[in-house]
Amino acid sequence: MDRIRLEDVRKTFTLKAGQTVSLGGVPTNRIPVLSGVDLTIRKGEFVTLAGPSGSGKSVLLDIIGGLTEASSGTAYVGATPVTRPDPSTAYVFQQYALFPWRTAQQNIEFALEVRGVPKAERRERARRYLALFGLRGFEDRYPAQLSGGMQQRVAIARALSTDPEVLLMDEPFAALDAQTRDILQGELLRIWDEIKTTIVFVTHSIDEAVYLADRVVVMTARPGTVKEIIEIDLPRPRDLEIRNTAAFARLRGRVWEVLRDEVTKAQRDWQIAAH
Amino acid sequence: MSVTSENRTHDAAAFSLWRHRFAFPIRMGSGLATILKGVPLLVVFFAFWEAAPRLGLLNPIFFPPLSVVVEAWLEMIRTGVLGRNIGISLQRATLGFALAVAVALPLGVLMGRYARFEQLTDLMVQTLRNTSQFALLPVFIMLLGIGEASKVAICFYASVFFLLVNTISGVKSVDPLFLKAARSMGASDLDIFVKVILPASIPSIAAGARLAVKASIVAVIGAEMLAAQSGLGYLIHQSQLMMETPDMYAGILTLTFIGLAVNYLLVALEARATAWRGQAEGAPH
Known part of the structure; x- marks a missing residue:
């Protein structure tokens, strides 16, 4: 069964009046970011989006999440076209986006508050999800009192506390150190294995993309579109050691091969923009 | 793992x-x-x-020794003159400040949030803000009479702009990521106002409130010196006219103590309201 369907999704940013950039030597105030993305994601699937900077991965996530409108084309979650944030979709950001004036517990409760969940149930659910991420005892800490890894755990717990059918993750581990990132990848897989929600995960890291995904979607350089989809047929559950296997190396090489030209193109694009 | x-x-x-x-x-x-x-x-x-x-x-x-001033001060406390006048002054300042909060918070949130509304109102606000509250005292007296209302009005006028300007800047500087996160969780506009924009602006608003309270106290003293029959400002001014200089200095010292006490109180309140922020420095990322 399909959970997410993208049909010829396009997005063009229009700069403010008077502002222009040079695209291919032509000054313009319209920047095409996505040029016709078609993609279908199955229920319970873990899909990672990889692509060079500026390939519109995050914009695509925003469109699925209803935070940004597509210029044309349609994104469906379930059977309904997305027009605004859907209660069954949750979002995790690179910079955690926890409210610094709320404790870990209160941050999780925010998502439940705005849904009108009664107080007792909010408390209970927030505690349960903090415990799920090994944060028992840290309920009353403010984000500033937590390490980056712990903050991102709270943010993921907040997203999952609403039992979302779709979880959108925008480079959630990019700001973390390598060790913490490894740990959180493992935790995410462990929890996903239990709840089997559909995850769309944007990343810059090929290793991360391959390690987590059922399928890696490689995007082209701007304007972004799907270049190739690579099936990751590694067995689950996966532990960290799977990265040392020949099968993993082959898949990593495959993704890199597809990605390489696009990265080069993207770099050329930025050089032009800089001139 | x-x-x-x-x-x-x-x-x-x-x-x-x-x-x-x-x-x-x-x-x-x-x-x-x-x-x-x-x-x-x-x-x-x-x-x-x-x-x-x-x-x-x-x-x-002109300059009685400190001990004579303290003596006069103790006498004024004993007779209740000092307490009564402090009470009157603080009541005026507090009422003016409270009115300023009631006006500046909603107005500031609107001006900070809606650019078009700010464009309509900003020039008016800047014009009023740069008009001295003391210059307006005669106007307040003509409009509101010589009684309490004109003193409360001057305190309101002196404090409202500190609150307004800081509320606007607090609202404007809310991290867009917080708004995006709140929207992604399905928060309504009202939720976003009450649960995101307002708490995120608290540090800025609290800083404005501290300035506003001080301005309100300064304004009430000035107004009482110019046109009043009671209050600390009146007491100081009247003592000078009567050449009762020990009383005058006692009044001045009282103002100093009130200023110090209010400042410490406000700093403590501000620290409490923004406790979540104070710990941010040196936090790991």
């Missing part, structure tokens, strides 16, 4: 908590030590105040 590195993450966080717990008293301690360093100069000042009039260096009619 490596268990050791997991523990290391928790250790790092635990260490940072430990550091925070101890950082606070140390800062308090060093704050007190800093204050104590300033005490000798204050003692010299008071000693000079006591000695100079007695030694004939200053005219005791």
Whole structure:
């Protein structure tokens, strides 16, 4: 069964009046970011989006999440076209986006508050999800009192506390150190294995993309579109050691091969923009 | 998954908590030590105040010795004159400030949030803001009479712009990521106002409130000196006219104490309201 369907999704940013950039030597105030993305994601699937900077991965996530409108084309979650944030979709950001004036517990409760969940149930659910991420005892800490890894755990717990059918993750581990990132990848897989929600995960890291995904979607350089989809047929559950296997190396090489030209193109694009 | 590195993450966080717990008293301690360093100069000042009039260096009619001032001060406390006038002044200042909060918060949120509304109102606000509240006292008296209302109005006018400007800047500087996160969780516009924009603006609003309270106190004293039959400002001014200089200095000292006390109170309240922010420095990322 399909959970997410993208049909010829396009997005063009229009700069403010008077502002222009040079695209291919032509000054313009319209920047095409996505040029016709078609993609279908199955229920319970873990899909990672990889692509060079500026390939519109995050914009695509925003469109699925209803935070940004597509210029044309349609994104469906379930059977309904997305027009605004859907209660069954949750979002995790690179910079955690926890409210610094709320404790870990209160941050999780925010998502439940705005849904009108009664107080007792909010408390209970927030505690349960903090415990799920090994944060028992840290309920009353403010984000500033937590390490980056712990903050991102709270943010993921907040997203999952609403039992979302779709979880959108925008480079959630990019700001973390390598060790913490490894740990959180493992935790995410462990929890996903239990709840089997559909995850769309944007990343810059090929290793991360391959390690987590059922399928890696490689995007082209701007304007972004799907270049190739690579099936990751590694067995689950996966532990960290799977990265040392020949099968993993082959898949990593495959993704890199597809990605390489696009990265080069993207770099050329930025050089032009800089001139 | 490596268990050791997991523990290391928790250790790092635990260490940072430990550091925070101890950082606070140390800062308090060093704050007190800093204050104590300033005490000798204050003692010299008071000693000079006591000695100079007695030694004939200053005219005791204009500058009575500190002990005489303290005596007059104790007498005014005993008779209740001081307490009554403090009460009246603080009541005017508080009412004016409260009105300013009631007006500035909603207006500031609207101006900070809606650019078009700000464009319509900003020039008006800037014009009013740069008109001296004391210059307007005659206007307030004509409009509101010589009674309480004109004093409350001047306190309102003196404090409202500090609150307004800081509310606007607080609302404008809310991290867009917070708004995006709230929207992604399905928060309504009202939720976003009440649960995101307002709390995120608290540090800025609190700083504005501190300035506003001070301005309100300054305004009430000025107004009472210019046109009133009661209050601390009136008391100081009247004592000067009657050449009761010990009473005058007692009134001035009282204002100093009130200023100090209010400042410490507001700093403490502000620290409490923004406790979540104070710990941010040195936090791991």
